Amino acid sequence: MNVKNKYGIPDHAIITIAGTVGVGKSTMTKSLADALNFRTSFEKVDTNPYLDKFYGDFERWSFHLQIYFLAERFKEQKRMFEYDGGFIQDRSIYEDTGIFAKMHYEKGTMSEVDYETYKSLFDAMVMTPYFPHPNLLIYLEGSLEDILSRIQERGRPMEQQTSIEYWKEMHGRYEKWINEFNACPVLRLNINDYDLMNNEGSIEPILEKVSHFLKQPI
Ligand SMILES: Nc1ncnc2c1ncn2[C@@H]1O[C@H](COP(=O)(O)OP(=O)(O)O)[C@@H](O)[C@H]1O
Ligand SMILES: Nc1ncnc2c1ncn2[C@H]1C[C@H](O)[C@@H](COP(=O)(O)O)O1
Secondary structure: OOHHHHOOOOOOOEEEEEOOOOOOHHHHHHHHHHHHOOEEEOOOOOOOOOHHHHHHOHHHHHHHHHHHHHHHHHHHHHHHHHOOOOEEEEOOOHHHHHHHHHHHHHOOOOOHHHHHHHHHHHHHHHOOOOOOOOOEEEEEEOOHHHHHHHHHHHOOHHHHOOOHHHHHHHHHHHHHHHHHOOOOOEEEEEHHHOOOOOOHHHHHHHHHHHHHHHOOOO
């Protein structure tokens, strides 16, 4: 019996992976998709035309980058819907506004008018009854120290050169954001409780939890 059937995970489920930069979302996305034979929806990083520029000058590029991410994630949302689900998604659309746009606005690296324009577009596109929310959001959490070392280990220069203050601010905001998040059920996983890199067996207990959470009434 395959693991999807073993744990009774529906073929049409959409599971989104959330958490701060470097916490392990892409790694989790790949492992879950392999185990469940689901499709993946990844963020575009290498081909993103604004990301490098953004890290070089937040004020100049934060609005452009948010619009780019919103468009890309919305297209992915449409693709997942057209396939009738069966997806693991690397980062939720909710983090774009709840973490990134908000943080840049509140820290003064996105102007008020740009933030309001972005927010009204986001709300019109996402905060409607027509927008299909995921069946489950898996939130990955870990200490700032572990996350900083993963960012260094992964080696994207734009992130390595960004101040620790930036990552610390984001880490704090994630904690607050997830405590208030209620658009779909949330499964929280601490990165010290599994090891997908060195222990293949790590995925099964996670699937068991996923199955349990998917069965909970919304
Ligand atoms: N369970 C793990 N144990 C150790 N290192 C990990 C684990 N998961 C991810 N990593 C490493 O941490 C870094 C960031 O992981 P990644 O999945 O790219 O994070 P994200 O997509 O959240 O930014 C990568 O170098 C990856 O190899
Ligand atoms: N909405 C966003 N605003 C700014 N930066 C963002 C946004 N979404 C993702 N990013 C950045 C953060 C990382 O440098 C890369 C990829 O994220 P990761 O958490 O490593 O998958 O994009």
